[in-house]
Amino acid sequence: MQKRKLSDICMSICAIIVTYNPDVSMLLTLIESVDKQVDVLCIVDNGSSADFYLNFPFDYISNFKFIKLEDNFGLGTALNKGIELARKLGMEFVLFLDQDSICSQGMVSCLVKHYKECTLLKVAEIGPRFIDINNSNISQHVNYRTLRVGHIPCPEKLSVVQTDVLITSGSLIPIHVLDFVGPMDESLFIDHIDTEWCLRAKSKGYVLLGDCEALMSHNLGEYRKRIWFIYWREVPVHKAFRYYYIFRNSVLLYHRKYVPWSWIRIDLIRLIEIFGFTLLFGPYRLDKITMMFQGIRDAFLGKTGKLPSCQNRNSDS
Template identity: 25%
Template sequence: MNGRTGRRVAGVVLAYHPEADIADNVRALLAEADEVYLVNNSPDEASRAVLAPVAADDRVTVLEQPGNVGVAAGFNAGMRAALDAGADFVWIFDQDSTVTAGMLARLLAAHAAAGDTAGIIAPALRSHATGVVYRRETGDGAREVDVLISSGALFSRRLLERIGLHDEALFIDYVDHDISLRARAKGFHNYKVFDALLDHRFGDSDPVRLLGRRVYLSNYSPMRQFHMARNRVIVIRRYGFGRWFWEDLAFTTKAWIKVLLRETDRWTKIRAASRGAWAGLRYKDV
C-alpha cells in the first residue's frame, strides 16, 4: 500500500514493439505507484528483451497477450489484473508517456476533492518533442472536462465497477473518448489536473516546416486513419454532438491539414478514412 496515500495504486503500461526508453517510463511509474502491470501486445523475443530490465523487478508483472489485441483489450487486461489483486486505483499509460514527479499525489488529491461523483482524473499534457505544455492543456488546479486521453488517466475501483472497462470492439482510437463519455452518462465528473503534467508523444512527432511554422507530423498509418474515422462516427452516434465533439473537430481539422499538405501516402489515408467513416455508420452496437 502506498505510504503517501494510504490507497493501493497499480500502474498499467501497454507495450507494442517498445523502444528502450519504456524502461525509464516504468521506473518513473514505480517511484509513484505500488506496482506495475506491463501488458505486452507484441510477445516476440525482441520485445521481451526490451522489457527484461524492468520485468525482473518484483513489483512488475508482465502480462503477455496472444498478439496485438489492441489498446482497449490491452488496457483491460492490465486493469483486470490490478483489480483482481486488490488495487483501489488503476493508473494507465501507453509506452510513449512518461510520469513526472508528484503526479500521483496531485491526481489523488483532485479525486478526493471531487467526492463521490469523481470520474476519470487525468493530467495535463506536455509535448515530449518540445518540452512545452500544449496550449489547450494550460490552466490552474483541476477543471471538469468531457473527455480525457487514456494515457496518464487514474480510475478508481468504484468508478470501474459502475461503468465497466474499455470497449474492446473499438480496438484503438476514441477508446478514451468512449469511456470518458460513458462515465459522464453514468453521472460521474471527469477532471483534468493542470498541476500534474504528463510528457506525451503523439505518433512519430516528426518535425517539418509548414506555412513558415515548425509543426510535428504524427504520420499515422492508413490502418490508424481507418480506426480514427470509424470510431469517431461510432462515438458521435452513441453520445451526440457535445462539447467534446467541437474540441475534437478542431484537433482533427489541424491533423488533416498536416496529412494533406505534408504527409506521404495521403490518398491512401484519405481512402482509409472514408472506408472507416462508412464502417462507423454501418456499425451495430450490441
C-alpha cells in the first residue's frame, strides 16, 4: 500500500492499535482504513491466544510494527509500549485506536489540519466524533455540567470545540505533550485510562479539542439494553469483571488532587445509576454487584493493577 506523503501534512504519525483476541475481519477493516493515513502502523497485542497471529496477513501492511506481550498487562501498559516505539522511531504524533474502530477516509488529515490551526492554544490532544456501529448515531463532544455530562454542539463553520474528555480510540496526541504530561496510568489496567490522562493534562494547563468534521465508526459498548426509568434510555451492559474496574478506578481517581469536583460529582451519580440499573434490570446481577463492592473495597485498600485471574472472567456471569 502506498503511504501518504509526509509533505502533505509535514508531521509523522504512528498509529497504535491495541488488540486482545480481536475479530480478525474487523481488525483487517480497521487496518485498511488507517494504513494509508499514517506513517507507521503498530499493533500491540495484549496476550492474545498463542496461535492467533500465526496466519495473520502482515505482509500486505506497509511500514508495520508488531509488539507481542506475553500476557494481558492492561490497556495502559500496551499503549505505553506503543508510545515508546513511536518515540524511538522519531514520530511526532501517536494515534490511538481500539480494535473495534474504523477510521473514515481523511480522518487523520482532518485531525492534523485542525490541530495545526489551533497553535495559539496549548493542545494536549484532538479526537473525532463517533458513529456508533450498533445504531449509526453520531456522537457529540462532551463537557461536565452540574449533574450530568453535557453535549457540546458543533455549530456550522466551527471545525473544533473544546471538550472535557476524549476517549482513547481516535485520539491524536503529540509526543512532546506525552513527554510533559506523562504516559498512560498502567495501574488502572482498564477503564478510566483515557479519562485520567485527560484530567491530568487539563490540570497542567492543556486543552482538549473535539473535531467536528473528523469521523470514526466505533463500538461504544458490549451491548445495550433499552429500559424505562423515568424515560426510555439505552444502558450499556458489561461482563461482570468490568464493573470491578469501573467502580475501583472511579474511587481511586476521587482521591487524586488534580481530579476536579465537577467530574467526581457526575461520575458518582453515574455509578449510582449503574448500580440501580444492574440491581433492577441487569442479568447476572448478583455477580456484577459483588464485583462493584469488591472494586470499591480494593480502592480504599489502595489495590491497583489486574484483578486476580481466577476472578477476571470473560463470561457474562
